[in-house]
Amino acid sequence: xxxxxxxxxxxxxxxxxxxxxxxxxxxxxxxxxxxxxxxxxxxxxxxxxxxxxxxxxxxxxxxxxxxxxxxxxxxxxxxxxxxxxxxxxxxxxxxxxxxxxxxxxxxxxxxxxxxxxxxxxxxxxxxxxxxxxxxxxxxxxxxxxxxxxxxxxxxxxxxxxxxxxxxxxxxxxxxxxxxxxxxxxxxxxxxxxxxxxxxxxxxxxxxxxxxxxxxxxxxxxxxxxxxxxxxxxxxxxxxxxxxxxxxxxxxxxxxxxxxxxxxxxxxxxxxxxxxxxxxxxxxxxxxxxxxxxxxxxxxxxxxxxxxxxxxxxxxxxxxxxxxxxxxxxxxxxxxxxxxxxxxxxxxxxxxxxxxxxxxxxxxxxxxxxxxxxxxxxxxxxxxxxxxxxxxxxxxxxxxxxxxxxxxxxxxxxxxxxxxxxxxxxxxxxxxxxxxxxxxxxxxxxxxxxxx
Amino acid sequence: xxxxxxxxxxxxxxxxxxxxxxxxxxxxxxxxxxxxxxxxxxxxxxxxxxxxxxxxxxxxxxxxxxxxxxxxxxxxxxxxxxxxxxxxxxxxxxxxxxxxxxxxxxxxxxxxxxxxxxxxxxxxxxxxxxxxxxxxxxxxxxxxxxxxxxxxxxxxxxxxxxxxxxxxxxxxxxxxxxxxxxxxxxxxxxxxxxxxxxxxxxxxxxxxxxxxxxxxxxxxxxxxxxxxxxxxxxxxxxxxxxxxxxxxxxxxxxxxxxxxxxxxxxxxxxxxxxxxxxxxxxxxxxxxxxxxxxxxxxxxxxxxxxxxxxxxxxxxxxxxxxxxxxxxxxxxxxxxxxxxxxxxxxxxxxxxxxxxxxxxxxxxxxxxxxxxxxxxxxxxxxxxxxxxxxxxxxxxxxxxxxxxxxxxxxxxxxxxxxxxxxxxxxxxxxxxxxxxxxxxxxxxxxxxxxx
Numbered sequence: 001x002x003x004x005x006x007x008x009x010x011x012x013x014x015x016x017x018x019x020x021x022x023x024x025x026x027x028x029x030x031x032x033x034x035x036x037x038x039x040x041x042x043x044x045x046x047x048x049x050x051x052x053x054x055x056x057x058x059x060x061x062x063x064x065x066x067x068x069x070x071x072x073x074x075x076x077x078x079x080x081x082x083x084x085x086x087x088x089x090x091x092x093x094x095x096x097x098x099x100x101x102x103x104x105x106x107x108x109x110x111x112x113x114x115x116x117x118x119x120x121x122x123x124x125x126x127x128x129x130x131x132x133x134x135x136x137x138x139x140x141x142x143x144x145x146x147x148x149x150x151x152x153x154x155x156x157x158x159x160x161x162x163x164x165x166x167x168x169x170x171x172x173x174x175x176x177x178x179x180x181x182x183x184x185x186x187x188x189x190x191x192x193x194x195x196x197x198x199x200x201x202x203x204x205x206x207x208x209x210x211x212x213x214x215x216x217x218x219x220x221x222x223x224x225x226x227x228x229x230x231x232x233x234x235x236x237x238x239x240x241x242x243x244x245x246x247x248x249x250x251x252x253x254x255x256x257x258x259x260x261x262x263x264x265x266x267x268x269x270x271x272x273x274x275x276x277x278x279x280x281x282x283x284x285x286x287x288x289x290x291x292x293x294x295x296x297x298x299x300x301x302x303x304x305x306x307x308x309x310x311x312x313x314x315x316x317x318x319x320x321x322x323x324x325x326x327x328x329x330x331x332x333x334x335x336x337x338x339x340x341x342x343x344x345x346x347x348x349x350x351x352x353x354x355x356x357x358x359x360x361x362x363x364x365x366x367x368x369x370x371x372x373x374x375x376x377x378x379x380x381x382x383x384x385x386x387x388x389x390x391x392x393x394x395x396x397x398x399x400x401x402x403x404x405x406x407x408x409x410x411x412x413x414x415x416x417x418x419x420x421x422x423x424x425x426x427x428x429x430x431x432x433x434x435x436x437x438x439x440x441x442x443x444x445x446x447x448x449x450x451x
Numbered sequence: 452x453x454x455x456x457x458x459x460x461x462x463x464x465x466x467x468x469x470x471x472x473x474x475x476x477x478x479x480x481x482x483x484x485x486x487x488x489x490x491x492x493x494x495x496x497x498x499x500x501x502x503x504x505x506x507x508x509x510x511x512x513x514x515x516x517x518x519x520x521x522x523x524x525x526x527x528x529x530x531x532x533x534x535x536x537x538x539x540x541x542x543x544x545x546x547x548x549x550x551x552x553x554x555x556x557x558x559x560x561x562x563x564x565x566x567x568x569x570x571x572x573x574x575x576x577x578x579x580x581x582x583x584x585x586x587x588x589x590x591x592x593x594x595x596x597x598x599x600x601x602x603x604x605x606x607x608x609x610x611x612x613x614x615x616x617x618x619x620x621x622x623x624x625x626x627x628x629x630x631x632x633x634x635x636x637x638x639x640x641x642x643x644x645x646x647x648x649x650x651x652x653x654x655x656x657x658x659x660x661x662x663x664x665x666x667x668x669x670x671x672x673x674x675x676x677x678x679x680x681x682x683x684x685x686x687x688x689x690x691x692x693x694x695x696x697x698x699x700x701x702x703x704x705x706x707x708x709x710x711x712x713x714x715x716x717x718x719x720x721x722x723x724x725x726x727x728x729x730x731x732x733x734x735x736x737x738x739x740x741x742x743x744x745x746x747x748x749x750x751x752x753x754x755x756x757x758x759x760x761x762x763x764x765x766x767x768x769x770x771x772x773x774x775x776x777x778x779x780x781x782x783x784x785x786x787x788x789x790x791x792x793x794x795x796x797x798x799x800x801x802x803x804x805x806x807x808x809x810x811x812x813x814x815x816x817x818x819x820x821x822x823x824x825x826x827x828x829x830x831x832x833x834x835x836x837x838x839x840x841x842x843x844x845x846x847x848x849x850x851x852x853x854x855x856x857x858x859x860x861x862x863x864x865x866x867x868x869x870x871x872x873x874x875x876x877x878x879x880x881x882x883x884x885x886x887x888x889x890x891x892x893x894x895x896x897x898x899x900x901x902x
Contacts, residue, residue: 005808208806228827251805251823258808259815283796318791322799322832323822338832340769340799341792345734348773348791354702355659357456357709361898364710370897371774372702376659376679378896381773381789445829446821447812 005262012197012264016161019269023160025064033057036118037069043095050074050127052141056183059147061159063167068119072141074127081126081135085109088124095122106175106297107136130235142235143184150191159190161269162199165260168269171253177300177328179246181253185231188214188241200257213237255445263447273439281422283322283342284438285389287397288334288430289416292409302406303328306413307335309404313396314339318347319389327437332430333412336421336437337389344384351378393418456713463648463715467612470720474611476515484508484518487569491522494546501525501578503592507634510598512610514618519570523592525578532577532586536560539575546573557626557748558587581686593686594635601642610641612720613650616711619720622704628751628779630697632704636682639665639692651708664688706896714898724890732873734773734793735889736840738848739785739881740867743860753857754779757864758786760855764847765790769798770840778888783881784863787872787888790840802829844869 025033037053044051055070056062075088085108092111093101101113111122126134130142151159163186166172174182181189192214193199206212206229211221214234221230225240228250233239242250260268287310292299303326314321320340327334349367352359354376364370367380396403397418400410417430421438424431476484488504495502506521507513526539536559543562544552552564562573577585581593602610614637617623625633632640643665644650657663657680662672665685672681676691679701684690693701711719738761743750754777765772771791778785800818803810805827815821818831847854848869851861868881872889875882 204808247825247827248823251827251829254805255811255815255821255823255829258811262812280797320799322797323830338797340797340832341795343794344792346731346773346789346791348771354705357655360706360709361713364706364896364898367897369893369895370706371894372699372706372896374698376698376702378702378706379774380897381791384791442820443822444820445815445823446819446831447815 007197007201007261008264009197012261015264015266016158016196018266019161019164020157022269023063023065023164024157025062025067029064029067032116033067033069033118036115036120039115040069040071040095040120040122044071044073044122047091047095049091049095052144054123054140054144055121056187058144059151059156059187061151061156061163061183061187063160063163066167068121070121070123070140072123072125072137072144074141075124077126077128077132077134079126081108084124084126084135092122092124104295110137133236139233139235139239143233146235147184147187147191151187155190155194158194158196158199159187161196162186162190164269165196165200165256166253168271169252169256171249171256174244175300176244176297176304178249179244180249181245182241185241188231188234191234197261200261203254203257204261206254212242252445259445259447280338280442281438282420283339284336284421284441285339285342285393285418286334286336286421286424286434286437287393287413287416287418288332288434289409289412291328291331291333292412294408299409300326300328302409303333303335306400306405306409309400310335310337310393310396313392313403314389317392318344318384319392323441325437325440327433327440329433329436332433333409334430334433334437336434336441338441339389342389342420343387344389345387346381347384349380349382351380353377390418390420458648458652458712459715460648463712466715466717467609467647469717470612470615471608473720474514474615475608476513476518480515480518483567484520484569487566487571488520490566491520491546491571491573495522495524498542498546500542500546503595505574505591505595506572507638509595510602510607510638512602512607512614512634512638514611514614517618519572521572521574521591523574523576523588523595525592526575528577528579528583528585530577532559535575535577535586543573543575555746561588584687590684590686590690594684597686598635598638598642602638606641606645609645609647609650610638612647613637613641615720616647616651616707617704619722620703620707622700622707625695626751627695627748627755629700630695631700632696633692636692639682639685642685648712651712654705654708655712657705663693703896710896710898731789731893732889733871734790735787735872735892736790736793736844736869737785737787737872737875737885737888738844738864738867738869739783739885740860740863742779742782742784743863745859750860751777751779753860754784754786757851757856757860760851761786761788761844761847764843764854765840768843769795770843774892776888776891778884778891780884780887783884785881785884785888787885787892788840789892793840793871794838795840796838797832797834800831800833802831804828841869841871 051071051073054072057069073092075084079087089109096111096113099113099115101111104110104112113120123137125137128134128138133139163172166181171180173180189199192212193202208228209222211230213232217232217237227240227242228247229242231241233241307324307326311321311324314337322338322340324337351363354360354372360378363378370378370380373379397414400413401407405413424434502522502524505523508520524543526535530538540560547562547564550564550566552562555561555563564571574588576588579585579589584590614623617632622631624631640650643663644653659679660673662681664683666688668683668688678691678693679698680693682692684692758775758777762772762775765788773789773791775788802814805811805823811829814829821829821831824830848865851864852858856864875885
């Protein structure tokens with residue numbers, strides 16, 4: 001089913017030009033980065049290291065607001081994945097030992113550093129031909145090669161506008177925290193569809209199980225991948241670039257693309273703060289705890305598992321959840337749950353059919369109030385095990401691992417604070433993460449009523 | 452599946468003897484009724500009316516606490532059902548015109564009267580052989596004939612004990628208000644099973660769809676009736692005596708019979724008042740209204756329909772009902788609903804899949820807060836349409852017929868009072884029916900914990 005609607009191309013074109021102006025790096029921006037590039041390149045060369053510049057800087061698709069420089073340093077594949085991880089990283093530490101740097105890892109370890117306010121990454125990888133991957137970073141140089149061939153200045157501008165659109169709406173980045181669209185994928189889509197407006201049009205039109213490919217492929221991706229959209233990596237057709245995208249993020253992207261095409265507006269390129277209503281604050285129950293000292297993907301994986309545990313605990317206690325969220329700010333994490341009702345007094349229990357006397361006797365013995373309804377079953381009620389929604393979280397704190405909170409944050413969780421948003425004190429250390437969580441519960445895709 | 456358990460026959464026998472003593476009419480009781488029998492019989496004879504004494508009085512199975520005398524007055528079947536209803540009733544009014552009497556009807560009109568504190572019924576029916584029924588009352592004399600042949604003094608005592616058991620637990624009477632076991636059916640079961648304890652044993656053992664018959668039958672009752680138990684009328688094998696029994700009443704009877712056999716106790720022969728807990732009173736929402744001036748079966752049919760309407764209104768508003776009830780006292784009726792939670796603040800709304808842009812746009816336009824969950828559907832929430840449970844009833848009062856409240860009581864319903872039990876003032880006119888309703892919500896079949 002293709003959806004047809006009028007698109008005001010003129011208006012979008014004007015808007016796109018306006019955004020392009022904003023997001024194109026200035027000469028000064030470029031000079032600042034070039035300087036860092038030169039410093040690091042010189043150091044790598046001095047140590048005889050072979051490297052390739054990668055990422056959005058290399059391809060000139062970066063946004064001034066989050067510029068960083070990626071160096072992919074090539075090591076002998078004979079070292080193996082672990083060897084490159086250890087020896088390679090050691091070598092690279094030597095390169096930056098006098099600088100402000102730290103070790104980091106996604107699937108593979110690398111070095112992050114900061115120089116004159118500009119972030120740079122030194123990523124060790126294996127010097128291998130396409131398809132002979134040893135580390136998860138080996139593809140990157142070929143991504144770079146591929147895109148450098150396909151991109152032109154015009155397309156680079158469109159990529160920047162699309163990235164800005166994603167970023168403004170919390171959809172940018174493949175990291176677990178976001179579960180959104182990576183920078184590389186943004187560029188792949190631009191190459192595929194040719195412009196910002198065509199990217200959006202196609203995203204709106206993607207059907208369930210849509211396969212998006214730039215290059216020919218010789219297998220059925222639908223048999224391998226079950227993601228709502230499958231986007232093949234042109235550098236490695238067996239790889240699905242949409243694997244990291246959460247369903248709800250893709251859904252949000254589809255709705256936002258639709259909204260924008262129907263009513264283009266500059267607001268889609270600005271971060272918007274939802275304005276929660278006060279009357280909801282009593283129905284929002286939160287737990288705020290100290291963030292563990294773990295890398296982002298690891299700890300966010302844990303936060304989402306903990307959020308699931310919290311949801312299950314509420315469901316088990318008979319509450320209905322409207323929406324839940326996780327927010328992190330500085331060293332505090334807040335999991336917030338928005339409930340249909342704030343206090344649950346009783347719980348109905350359904351018992352056996354009256355045709356099973358053994359079970360009837362058991363039920364009668366273990367319940368105080370028992371009666372029969374017209375379905376010929378016994379029923380009872382009990383004072384809600386957790387009368388107050390806060391008690392659900394308080395109880396979860398006692399043994400969070402049992403409920404599915406990951407061991408790595410269970411202690412933090414246990415020492416967290418439980419409260420209703422309405423009880424939040426402005427002076428709390430965790431105020432900002434709680435406020436963000438509350439705001440994100442009331443984020444909306446709804447179109448303005450005056451449109 | 453037969454359920455086996457130890458029955459203390461000795462203890463039950465002692466208890467049954469004790470109850471028999473209580474429920475056997477005294478010589479004085481008998482004399483009082485005999486006197487009325489003589490007066491009415493004499494009047495009927497004087498007018499040349501042919502009649503048969505029926506009911507529990509004729510069969511000596513009556514309980515002293517609710518003695519009444521039934522006269523089945525036989526008219527020429529040529530009059531037809533309507534003729535007997537009109538002419539027959541007129542004739543009978545002549546018989547009692549100087550007495551305290553009133554017209555009543557179940558399926559067919561009859562006369563009720565009161566003399567020296569004893570109720571008597573004059574029921575016009577057709578003088579027809581079995582199976583040639585003209586009015587719904589024509590079977591009664593054959594019921595009488597049948598049972599008089601089958602009952603003996605020992606069995607009569609067992610019938611009284613069973614009736615007392617039923618009565619004490621609100622299970623006695625085929626009228627719509629109760630939906631329980633009629634006097635006639637009690638006697639049929641006693642004839643079938645031979646004693647009070649055997650009746651209970653068999654009731655516990657009844658399977659879903661059990662067919663109980665005293666006489667041979669030549670069809671498959673399961674193809675005609677879908678009641679949980681089918682009890683054939685020995686006088687009319689096409690008739691199912693269990694048709695009037697509500698499922699929940701039968702279920703309650705099965706559970707009570709089981710309870711009693713496991714732990715015989717005199718308390719099963721006394722009316723018990725449940726003691727509701729105070730903490731529940733805020734979750735019990737009620738409407739009390741004036742009872743309409745209609746015969747019992749008619750108005751109780753309406754009450755139950757209204758109760759269903761009230762339940763539906765709460766369900767529609769997202770509330771979860773634990774239990775509901777109707778109570779009538781004097782001229783007041785109370786429908787009471789016991790809810791899991793007392794205030795509902797928000798309602799979650801699920802919207803279309805993101806794959807249907809037309810529907811997405813519609814949903815976005817009509818909702819203020821919209822987001823996408825991992826199932827790729829849109830969601831929203833709205834302030835609960837009825838924030839307060841009382842508002843559900845208040846809204847129902849505006850147009851009760853639309854919700855299924857029968858027209859015959861819709862005005863009474865509309866003029867009713869809505870309140871939480873916790874707000875009930877002791878001085879209210881409707882206090883007693885409300886108190887009864889509240890108590891019946893907390894009636895329980897649970898066995899005592901100290902047994």
